Amino acid sequence: xxxxxxxxxxxxxxxxxxxxxxxxxxxxxxxxxxxxxxxxxxxxxxxxxxxxxxxxxxxxxxxxxxxxxxxxxxxxxxxxxxxxxxxxxxxxxxxxxxxxxxxxxxxxxxxxxxx
Amino acid sequence: xxxxxxxxxxxxxxxxxxxxxxxxxxxxxxxxxxxxxxxxxxxxxxxxxxxxxxxxxxxxxxxxxxxxxxxxxxxxxxxxxxxxxxxxxxxxxxxxxxxxxxxxxxxxx
Numbered sequence: 700x701x702x703x704x705x706x707x708x709x710x711x712x713x714x715x716x717x718x719x720x721x722x723x724x725x726x727x728x729x730x731x732x733x734x735x736x737x738x739x740x741x742x743x744x745x746x747x748x749x750x751x752x753x754x755x756x757x758x759x760x761x762x763x764x765x766x767x768x769x770x771x772x773x774x775x776x777x778x779x780x781x782x783x784x785x786x787x788x789x790x791x792x793x794x795x796x797x798x799x800x801x802x803x804x805x806x807x808x809x810x811x812x813x814x
Numbered sequence: 815x816x817x818x819x820x821x822x823x824x825x826x827x828x829x830x831x832x833x834x835x836x837x838x839x840x841x842x843x844x845x846x847x848x849x850x851x852x853x854x855x856x857x858x859x860x861x862x863x864x865x866x867x868x869x870x871x872x873x874x875x876x877x878x879x880x881x882x883x884x885x886x887x888x889x890x891x892x893x894x895x896x897x898x899x900x901x902x903x904x905x906x907x908x909x910x911x912x913x914x915x916x917x918x919x920x921x922x923x
Contacts (some may be wrong), residue, residue: 741818742858742902742913755910789857802848803904803911805857 702726703806705790711812714780720809722773722790731773732803733765734789742789748773749795780813787811817841818905820914827921833890835917837903840884846906847879847886851899852916858902862888893921 703724712718724731733745747755748767762784764776773790787808793801819838827833835849846865850858864870864877864886876889886905890897900916 739822739915741915744910801846801906802860802863804860808857810855
């Protein structure tokens, strides 16, 4: 399998549930990203990992918890979410994060609905 | 002022015509510029990137960059109905990439 994959593709959860989103990249990249995309809003960068180290956390609420066990895998752990957290969550990867000229490749996304 | 600004559209273009999409940015230190296409319900797909002033052509697509005026544009020649999508402009500096909110393009038969 090539490219960037994400599972699950769709997720419906209650506000008291705990769930995890998974991202895997098969491109040999060293940087991975989580984005949130809500309707009619720009992509919002949530977290960045470069060589497994978290390099950015854009003031994301603690109910979102990222984990990057290695350069190929990225998780987003979710707990006690709010309905306004419903959105498309996109994972991306790039060669590395040393410069902003690095091209990012996106996974298909997880469509999350919080009831 | 938004860091990366795009007209939200919708931009309606007849089939076969040239579609012109524009993007302006605020950070003069920006070094890299990307155009992504996003179909409804799908993830963004890279179309082109450009780093230097001038034009860069790839098939029916041409990216134009003017750093002095801080704008980047995307031209789509011979527009097809399959080009109907939202086009995201992304601008990269030394430490980050910022996405615009996208322009919705509609190609009418």
